[in-house]
Amino acid sequence: MEKKMSESYTVKTSNVMPPDTNNHHTLYGGRLMAYIDDVAAIAARRHSRSKVVTASIDSVDFLEPIHLGDVVILEALVTHTGKSSMEILVKVSKETLENGTDKKLAAFSFLTFVALDDDLNPLEVPGLIPDNERLKWLDETGEERSEHRRHRRERSKALREFFATDLFD
Ligand SMILES: CC(=O)SCCNC(=O)CCNC(=O)[C@H](O)C(C)(C)COP(=O)(O)OP(=O)(O)OC[C@H]1O[C@@H](n2cnc3c(N)ncnc32)[C@H](O)[C@@H]1OP(=O)(O)O
Numbered sequence: 001m002e003k004k005m006s007e008s009y010t011v012k013t014s015n016v017m018p019p020d021t022n023n024h025h026t027l028y029g030g031r032l033m034a035y036i037d038d039v040a041a042i043a044a045r046r047h048s049r050s051k052v053v054t055a056s057i058d059s060v061d062f063l064e065p066i067h068l069g070d071v072v073i074l075e076a077l078v079t080h081t082g083k084s085s086m087e088i089l090v091k092v093s094k095e096t097l098e099n100g101t102d103k104k105l106a107a108f109s110f111l112t113f114v115a116l117d118d119d120l121n122p123l124e125v126p127g128l129i130p131d132n133e134r135l136k137w138l139d140e141t142g143e144e145r146s147e148h149r150r151h152r153r154e155r156s157k158a159l160r161e162f163f164a165t166d167l168f169d
Helices: 029-048 133-163
Strands: 002-004 010-015 051-057 071-081 085-095 103-116 127-129
Touching (some): 010 029, 029 051, 029 085, 071 103, 071 127, 085 133
Antiparallel strands (some): 010 071, 051 103, 071 085, 085 103
């Protein structure tokens, strides 16, 4: 079974309020990362129609500060699938409402979610049908990003053993 990429498209829009901001009056990076994980999880559930967990988050590139009073817009969709894994792109924009046209790319990230069955075992997910050429490019280049993650995971196995012991031993 295959599903269009647009079927997982998810948008989250929030006001940036004082409790969301740091002493520079800009959105906390950690708060933005929580928003990214949340919107990506919804996109993954829309594609798989199953339980999902975050397996990994690639780097988050913070490109522009998002100021108090701005509106933050997160767009997410599934951009590549494996057997049970789904790569999700989250694109973050900021908008100053008083200045309607001023919408800027503020951050982006790729995350990997894994679909799980009721016993919490990895579950096969539908394949993807790209809606247009840009989305096709994202799907085609997804295999290379997935390969990078596999290599990183291999390398992190050694770190896993290292971190399993007390740092001060
Ligand atoms: C929405 C949330 O906030 S969830 C909370 C945070 N997340 C968690 O607690 C998840 C904890 N981790 C886990 O439960 C497990 O490690 C899992 C489910 C992610 C993977 O389980 P494993 O037993 O390693 O499964 P397995 O090796 O069969 O891999 C399943 C798939 O996950 C992919 N995968 C596993 N680990 C990673 C990773 N770190 N990064 C990217 N992909 C991964 C595999 O490539 C495989 O993909 P495929 O089926 O498309 O080929």
